[in-house]
Structures are given as structure tokens and as C-alpha cells.
Amino acid sequence: AQKVTQAQTEISVVEKEDVTLDCVYETRDTTYYLFWYKQPPSGELVFLIRRNSFDEQNEISGRYSWNFQKSTSSFNFTITASQVVDSAVYFCALTEYNTDKLIFGTGTRLQVFP
């Protein structure tokens, strides 16, 4: 069965520190999608990135970067020079190919202190 593990329950950093959020997944599908979402205190989910299983290129978007490694089934997320506005819960998620169900990890709460 598909599974997403985010082992870090909570991370606290001081502003301007770099921080990496880990995500490990399990799937038997050869075609799948991986996602990262941000959930601020208001509760809505903010889409950050989608990556399909055939594209292992790392991606950078401003201060955000993602490292996808199929060999270790990991899809880690790094925030460079963190800011207080980055404080939120971050979820990694995986689609199930036949049903398109989105399977979430338990989330990592990031607190960035000034």
C-alpha cells in the first residue's frame, strides 16, 4: 500500500537559517505524483510543487528547493534563509495511480523565530 512518512513532527529555527523537511514514500506504482503543500494557521492548503515519477530533476523556486531521489524514495524540501512567514505545517503527499487518491504524510510543523 502507498504510504508517506514525514518523520519530523516539529522543527524550530531562527530566521535566516536553512531548513530541510524530509519526506519518504512507499508505492508499488511506477507512475505516480508527489506533492508538497503548505498549511498556514488559517487552514487552507497552499500548493507548492508537483513532481511526476519520471522527472527526477531537482527544482528551485526562489528560496524553495526540492530534491527528488527515486533510489531512496525521498522527496525532500529545503527552505533557504527561512523567514517568519514560512511558519506553517508542511505536508508531503503521493497520488495513487489508478484512483488518483492523494495520500498525505502526517505533516511537519515549522516554526521560524525572529
Added chain:
Amino acid sequence: DGGITQSPKYLFRKEGQNVTLSCEQNLNHDAMYWYRQDPGQGLRLIYYSQIVNDFQKGDIAEGYSVSREKKESFPLTVTSAQKNPTAFYLCASGTYDEGTYGYTFGSGTRLTVV
């Protein structure tokens, strides 16, 4: 603007009462999903529907019911059989976009049963 509307944002009910959470989308997406979020447990799938007049149970369907009579609407009823209904509920829709699958989430309904 297209999107998903969940109403109400906050809902209070007495124990033993059924309550229906609304989810409406104007994105013309075929698939819709209901997730429940509890602190520290991430998002868990309750029900999903890939097409009108058809839906399937997710991982935690007991005590919930849904209907999908119209493409735009996927209401969730929390019945008195749900043992611990107090939670944050998120509705989502999904569709293929340029060959990849994407999701749109509503802003959520926070249900408190007293």
C-alpha cells in the same frame, strides 16, 4: 473565479445530531474528495468520487455518508455514528491538466461537536 467553496467555515453541533458539510466547485472537475484532519495525524481520506452518481469509501468512512448527484456538489454528512466527529474537514477536487493530475482544495470547515 473558479474554485471550491466549503460552507460554513465553523460549525457547532450537539452530540447525536447529524450534520451536513457543503462542498461546491465550479471548476468542472470530475473527481471530488473529502479529507479529515486531526492534530498530528495529517489528512485522512473519508470518501471520494471520480464521477457523478458514484463514490467510494476512503480510509475512514465509518460514520460518514456522501452523495454526488451533481458534478459541482459533493456534500458530506457526519452521522451520529461517527464516534469523534470534532475535526477540520477539507474538500478537494481533481482533474488532469496538460497530462498531469492536479488538485484544488477548499478552505475547510471546522466542526465542533459539544
